[in-house]
Amino acid sequence: MDLPAYTKQQLALRNGQDKPQIWVAYKGFIYDMTESRLWRNGKHYEHWAGQDLTDELPDAPHTDAVFEKFVPIGKIK
Numbered sequence: 001m002d003l004p005a006y007t008k009q010q011l012a013l014r015n016g017q018d019k020p021q022i023w024v025a026y027k028g029f030i031y032d033m034t035e036s037r038l039w040r041n042g043k044h045y046e047h048w049a050g051q052d053l054t055d056e057l058p059d060a061p062h063t064d065a066v067f068e069k070f071v072p073i074g075k076i077k
Contacts, residue, residue, distance in 0.1 A: 005077040006030060008052070015050030016042020025052040026064065029072035036070075052076065 011030060014023035022034045022042050033039040033049060042049035047056060057064055 004074045012050045022049040030074040031070040032073045
């Protein structure tokens with residue numbers, strides 16, 4: 001899969017506030033959560049969109065299988 005690469009600064013703008021898109025990164029891939037009802041306004045419980053959530057996932061009540069529902073739209077440079 002040949003995906004476009006984005007910087008962490010570009011990812012940070014897709015936080016549901018600065019830009020309407022709601023993106024998060026996990027294990028080097030970027031996922032678009034804009035349509036997820038669990039990411040309203042760029043916030044999911046205590047997590048904010050526009051950042052890499054790889055290190056935060058162990059604290060989540062779910063596994064990384066949750067990302068299987070979403071198609072990666074890019075990767076981190």
